[in-house]
Amino acid sequence: MNEQVGIGFRRDFANEFIDNAAFKPDFIELAPENWIGMGGYWKKKLDAVAERYPITCHGLSLSIGSADELDFDFLKQLKSFLKQYNVQIYSEHLSFSKAANAHLYDLLPIPFKSDAVEHIVQRIRVVQDFLERPLAIENVSYYTSVAAEMTELDFISQIVSASGCQLLLDVNNVYVNAFNHQYDAKAFIAALPLEHVGYIHMAGHEQVSDNLIIDTHGEAIIDPVYELFDYAIQLVKPVPVLLERDFNIPETTELISEMNSLRSIAKKHWEVKHVSAP
Amino acid sequence: MYLLHETKYLQETLGNFCLGRNAAEIELSRPEVLSHYKRLISNVFYSTLKSAFPISEEWLSTDEWNYLIAEFMAKHASQTPAVWKMPLEFAEFVIANDYAKTLNRPALNDLLYFEWVEIAVHTMTDTDEPKGRGSGFKPDSTLALNPYHQIIQLQYPVHKINANEAEKYKGDFYILVYRIIETGQVRFLELSVLHVVLLQLINNGSVSLNETMPHLIKQFNLNNHADVKEHLVNFCKDLLKKKILIIS
Numbered sequence: 001m002n003e004q005v006g007i008g009f010r011r012d013f014a015n016e017f018i019d020n021a022a023f024k025p026d027f028i029e030l031a032p033e034n035w036i037g038m039g040g041y042w043k044k045k046l047d048a049v050a051e052r053y054p055i056t057c058h059g060l061s062l063s064i065g066s067a068d069e070l071d072f073d074f075l076k077q078l079k080s081f082l083k084q085y086n087v088q089i090y091s092e093h094l095s096f097s098k099a100a101n102a103h104l105y106d107l108l109p110i111p112f113k114s115d116a117v118e119h120i121v122q123r124i125r126v127v128q129d130f131l132e133r134p135l136a137i138e139n140v141s142y143y144t145s146v147a148a149e150m151t152e153l154d155f156i157s158q159i160v161s162a163s164g165c166q167l168l169l170d171v172n173n174v175y176v177n178a179f180n181h182q183y184d185a186k187a188f189i190a191a192l193p194l195e196h197v198g199y200i201h202m203a204g205h206e207q208v209s210d211n212l213i214i215d216t217h218g219e220a221i222i223d224p225v226y227e228l229f230d231y232a233i234q235l236v237k238p239v240p241v242l243l244e245r246d247f248n249i250p251e252t253t254e255l256i257s258e259m260n261s262l263r264s265i266a267k268k269h270w271e272v273k274h275v276s277a278p
Numbered sequence: 279m280y281l282l283h284e285t286k287y288l289q290e291t292l293g294n295f296c297l298g299r300n301a302a303e304i305e306l307s308r309p310e311v312l313s314h315y316k317r318l319i320s321n322v323f324y325s326t327l328k329s330a331f332p333i334s335e336e337w338l339s340t341d342e343w344n345y346l347i348a349e350f351m352a353k354h355a356s357q358t359p360a361v362w363k364m365p366l367e368f369a370e371f372v373i374a375n376d377y378a379k380t381l382n383r384p385a386l387n388d389l390l391y392f393e394w395v396e397i398a399v400h401t402m403t404d405t406d407e408p409k410g411r412g413s414g415f416k417p418d419s420t421l422a423l424n425p426y427h428q429i430i431q432l433q434y435p436v437h438k439i440n441a442n443e444a445e446k447y448k449g450d451f452y453i454l455v456y457r458i459i460e461t462g463q464v465r466f467l468e469l470s471v472l473h474v475v476l477l478q479l480i481n482n483g484s485v486s487l488n489e490t491m492p493h494l495i496k497q498f499n500l501n502n503h504a505d506v507k508e509h510l511v512n513f514c515k516d517l518l519k520k521k522i523l524i525i526s
Contacts, residue, residue: 012328018383033360039404040426061359067279067286074359099293100356105322105364108296108315141440143315144308146288213310214318226446 001027001054001088003270005262008217009049009056012249017049023252025259026055026187027088030241032221033061036077046085056089056199056240057082058168061103064123064137065096065110072130078271079131089199089240090130091136094120109122111265112155115161117162123162136166136198141173141205141215157193166198169236172221172244176205176213176214189232197236201260202229203244218247221258230265238270298319298350322361323351323457330365331393334386342381346372362401369394383447385434385441392436392453395428399455400464402426407459408484408526412416413513415525417487421480422526426457429474437466456522467522472506473497475514486525487514 006025009017016023016231028049032182035254061074082090095107110116128135139156150158161168169192221243232239241262245255288304295301295312296319306312327347328335333383335343348370354371369390372378378386387479408422432451434444452469454477469477475497479490487510491503517523 034362036360037401037403038398039402040457043404043460059363065289067289071359073425080298082366086503096289096293100290100355101357102293102297103357103359103364104293104296105321105356105361106296106315106319108289111285113282114287115280117283119285122280133360143311144306147284147305148307158385167456180311208314212314214314 001056001240003240003266005241005243005266006053006056007243007255007259008245010246010249011045012051013252014045016252017044017052020252023256025243027056027240029056029058029244030062032057032078032090033059039149047241049145050085054084055087056091056242057069057085057087057100058138058242059090059092060105061097062092063096063098063103064077064092064127065116066098067119068098068101070123070126075115075127075130079202084119088117089136089166090131090133091138091166091199093140093262094137095140095142096158096275099129099228107140109140109157111146112148112150112152114149117155117242119159119274120159120236121163124159124165127209128163128165134164134166134198136168137163137194138170138201139173139177140170141176141180141213143212143214145181152181153191157191160193160196165196167193168199168201168204169194169197169232170201171205171232172201172225173215174203174232175228179213180211183228185228186231189228190235193238197239198274199239200233200241200242201244202231213273216247217244220250220254221261226261226265229262233266241266298348306360318501320351323347326361327365327368328460330362330368330397331390333393333441334389335434337389338381338383338386339459345381346377349375349377351416359403360421362397365397369441383445385436385445388432388444389436389441391430392455395430395455396464396466399428399457400462401427402457408524409428410524410526412525413518415511415518417511417520419512419525420486422484422493422524423481424456424459424522424524425478426459427522428455429453429469429477430455437468454522458521460521465520467520476510476513480523487511 006027007025008028009028011091093107096110097104097107174185203214203217206216207213243258291301291304296316350368350371356367373387405425430453435447436444437453452474454467454469456498457464477492
């Protein structure tokens with residue numbers, strides 16, 4: 001799947017994946033929580049796309065940063081689902097989405113603290129052992145840090161290096177965070193443990209004020225994020241690249257165009273590197 | 279757990295704030311953006327619940343609907359990791375805490391329940407489906423029930439009339455909510471108690487109409503056997519046509 005460009009599988013445009021011959025992502029990504037245990041009409045759609053495309057999974061509810069216990073009933077179902085659909089990559093967010101025993105259904109920022117690093121490293125190991133596969137952890141967008149004792153960069157780097165997990169490099173999230181927290185996006189990427197990058201996400205966002213961008217996945221990718229992608233992929237080995245589009249779904253031709261732009265940039269760097277490699 | 283109590287406290291405080299609960303102040307680099315987290319999480323709850331309960335949302339006033347969601351977010355700890363199953367917890371929360379009485383909306387429980395069952399049947403996990411062995415129905419044909427169904431009992435006929443109107447007709451209403459195997463579409467059918475027991479007998483183990491008759495006659499103390507049997511033969515034929523019953 002390396003160098004391939006995929007897109008998130010969403011019900012809003014599920015039939016395009018099955019009926020539109022011009023719409024040809026190399027793979028699809030889905031949130032397992034939205035499909036585990038699902039039967040009937042949507043199960044048939046899922047099975048139909050699973051016959052056509054390789055699948056990656058991007059979880060929403062693992063809540064790797066929570067104080068709450070890991071949900072092993074969920075992990076058991078997840079493991080079975082990943083096996084059933086021959087899922088190539090399973091990724092999750094470096095955030096928490098459950099607190100005080102309540103699911104929040106969105107991603108909240110973990111305090112950048114050393115005890116959180118230890119806690120998460122241990123939980124990643126448990127999850128990887130249980131699932132018998134590596135976990136790719138995504139750098140998330142965040143709008144405020146919480147009682148931070150270290151930088152975001154140190155927080156991510158320490159967790160990835162100590163746990164041995166893969167890094168899902170979300171380039172748009174780096175752009176969003178660099179804008180919101182006033183740092184240099186390229187320097188941030190260059191300093192990440194890039195040898196761990198196993199997957200890349202690209203998306204659009206929404207600027208809601210002069211000094212705040214929200215990571216919505218509801219707009220087209222903007223040029224500065226393409227430029228950051230162009231920069232980032234020169235620093236990493238070829239990996240799958242995903243276009244995320246969750247809301248405000250445009251005409252399919254626009255999505256095809258975005259995927260082609262990503263392919264074109266990836267080929268420019270990754271194919272040259274392969275040819276020149278000894 | 280390596281997480282310090284202090285870090286746990288920070289996370290819980292942030293989570294509680296986003297759910298609309300009382301929350302203490304915590305150290306944030308950009309406290310002015312906290313409202314965005316609350317808005318984003320509220321959006322998930324509001325959009326998921328509106329999508330699951332479109333009729334209830336339309337029926338209740340905006341204030342009533344918002345009040346129920348705010349109560350749910352503040353007082354309930356959602357347990358399912360699957361956001362699409364969260365509406366079941368909402369319905370159970372509203373019913374358990376008798377908000378129908380608080381809001382003086384007697385049909386609220388039934389409407390939420392009915393709307394959720396439609397989702398539950400639509401998404402019911404696939405299972406082994408009984409093999410059909412023919413279309414010619416006879417009273418001694420062995421019958422099986424389409425596995426994708428629920429039989430529910432309502433106090434108000436919210437399945438067929440507006441909830442305001444339905445509140446005038448309190449009674450016992452039995453509804454079969456079922457999924458058409460081929461298309462995945464969900465339909466419903468109002469049943470009598472006799473029908474309910476017949477379908478339960480069939481569902482408990484594939485049996486023929488003839489085999490169910492002694493149970494039905496005894497349970498309902500029936501005298502006019504021939505008329506009842508004729509009625510049930512027509513009922514079974516109708517359900518076979520609708521693919522609710524299968525000759526197995």
